[in-house]
Amino acid sequence: MLVLVMAAGAILAHAAAARDQNQTNSHAHDFVIFASVFNSQGFALPSAKVRVRRADEGRFRWEAISDSRGELGIRVEQGAEYELTIGARGCKSRTRKIDAREGSREDLTFQMEPLAGGKP
Numbered sequence: 001m002l003v004l005v006m007a008a009g010a011i012l013a014h015a016a017a018a019r020d021q022n023q024t025n026s027h028a029h030d031f032v033i034f035a036s037v038f039n040s041q042g043f044a045l046p047s048a049k050v051r052v053r054r055a056d057e058g059r060f061r062w063e064a065i066s067d068s069r070g071e072l073g074i075r076v077e078q079g080a081e082y083e084l085t086i087g088a089r090g091c092k093s094r095t096r097k098i099d100a101r102e103g104s105r106e107d108l109t110f111q112m113e114p115l116a117g118g119k120p
Contacts, residue, residue: 030075031100033084035108037070039091044070045112048088055081055097076100088112 037048046068051060064072066088076082078100087093091112098106 029078031078031103032105033074033076033082033098033108034105035066035072035084035086035110037066037072037086037088037110037112039112040114042111044068045088045091046070048072048086048091048110048112050074050084050086052076052082052084052098055083060085078104084108086110086112090114 033050033052035050037045039045044066046066048066048070050064050066050072052062052074053060062074062076064074066072076098080100082098082100083095084098085093085095092115094110094112096108100106
């Protein structure tokens with residue numbers, strides 16, 4: 001009987017530890033940056049590269065490439081300010097500040113401008 005009680009206690013302790021780990025690894029404290037990227041004519045712009053870093057850091061920690069519809073998403077941690085840089089072949093790079101201290105999502109739209117002397 002004592003062995004059965006000890007085994008049940010061990011199982012419950014393991015289940016509680018697994019639950020705590022799942023809560024730690026969940027996306028409950030994520031902030032989603034979603035972007036739609038268009039060319040200067042208003043068409044979806046695939047293969048635009050977005051890089052994100054904390055505003056107080058020099059190194060970019062996240063990056064994504066826009067899909068065939070010109071869309072992309074990046075999950076970052078809530079509670080900080082970020083800097084997003086976007087670039088695409090033949091287009092001027094752009095930078096935007098993101099405040100992830102409140103809320104859980106930021107929806108952005110970029111209409112990229114061609115480089116001087118580039119195609120529209």
